[in-house]
Amino acid sequence: MSSESYAGITVPEGEPDGLRSAGGRFNGLAESLDAVCSELTGLPTAMTSWQGPASVLYADSCMTQAGGARHAVGALHEAAHAARAFARDLEDAQREAREAIRDAKDAQDRIDAANKAIDAAQADQAAASVRADQASHVLAVSSAAGAPSPAAQADLDAAATAGQEAAGREAAARRDLERAQDDLERAKRRGERAEEHARDAASAAAAAFAPAGGFPGGVPVGAPAAGAGGGGFPGTWWNGRNDGAQWFNEDDFLKTLWPFHPGNDDFERGKWFGDTGAGFATSLLESASFAAAGAARTYATTPWLRTSVTRATYLTTINGRPAAWGSFTRITQTLEPPPPGIVRESTLAASRMSKLGWAARGGGVALAGVSGFVDQWHEDSGRTDLTTTDRVGRSAGVGTYMMGAAATGAVIGSVIPVGGTITGAVVGAGVGLAIGAAANAWEPGKEWAANAGQTVANGVVDGYNGVKDGIAEGVSNLADDATETVNRVRDLVPDVDMPDLNPF
């Protein structure tokens, strides 16, 4: 099919309906094969009278073949899903590109109209200027004759008014032109985004179809070859492709957990150590701070045990004579509330430590956000189809998404009962790493965040430009109004003939 194209925007090629239909047929074939699978499974049991070693081997072969058919059923269902997803994404991208083309055509029409209006206004100004010259000449000649021509004066005034009106029309047309040119640029960016979405959809489809390679080596009577469908762990987790279910990118998951994953380049490898070190440090600080806060709180509320030791001697006399004497020691223990000064100091220390712990937790979440931002920026750095605004928006979106994941990890980590500050820090950092890996691997979430960030960033920039245009237009309108007011005031001033100042 020939592609629709305008102003550098091209509607992505492809037929979503054809893909959707293929998806339906893949499902139908899966059902047919599923029926074959069931029948193969039932064949050995149908031969109730056959017993012996050969029947066992036969049953085993049937089960193997049924297993192979079941595998193919799974692959066909996955193909159906991939084809439908591709159809949906391609259709969205094509619609987006067509809308961008429509906007671009509209903007181009307005650019053409504005250029025509500018030309017409300039021609009117030139004509008004010629009229003014002629009227001035007639007026000068008639004034020299002692009777200034009222008609020439009227012509001169009319020419001046026409010239000012034409200048106003030109200014308005130039504003329209500028707006239309902005709209055209916006439409082109929208078209580029649509093409990028189509490319992403095609890549996802290529990846979905690539790993399922049937049964390598065919299907013998024995067991179906292992590894059909792209292999298992660690192959599919190590090949840099998103195999199997597209919503979970196992390579991104492992990349986040293991710095020496082949998908990590030098920058990402170095960043992994930075991220992990910072994550452990904040987790350790958080754990230590909360532990210290707990200890200080306990100190402030635990009663003091006061031990009193009394040593004394005694002498008992009877009728003035010593009857008994000796010494004794008495030990008494009493519980007392801690001194107010200690309570105050400990409570303050607990509060400070607790705040430090929360700050460390928040710092860890913020670091995760920064890390997510840097990751996305690094990932998008080689893409020429993105503007700086797009990149900033996508990075900010993913950074926010990773912050959300880190905050969730912090909540989960805080409810895991662990003993010891170091253990707590290790568990906290580990939970953070695992949640980060899961969030990084969840493709729809991450992509949604990136797109949302991109949309917001472009919206902010467009909004800013709109406000700027609005202010410029307002100022221009004010200037037009002022010019009109001056003209009206000028018309009110009586036309006084001052022959003594007239050189003619």
Add this chain to the structure above:
Amino acid sequence: MPRFEVEPGQLTSTSGRQQALGGRVLEVCGQLEATAMAAADAAGEAGAAGSIAGWAAAWSGSLGAMAVSIGGLAGNLDSAADAYLTTDQQVMPTAGDVR
């Protein structure tokens, strides 16, 4: 010697059913190729189209091999039924149908 018993007629009829299953797999194989080629045409983008075509070729080959394998097993079953009958009729003519 392990105990065994067989009714060769059941084996022959099951063999026929299995042959038919092999034929159905072959049919699925052809339809899969046609559908995948249509999908590749509809994909528009060369990489995706190539990937779909490659996927179809791999699965078509595998399903074709599976169909042959199913047919082969059906043939084995038929041969076994023949062998049992031959044994019953020629080697042990007095044994009857069930042994």
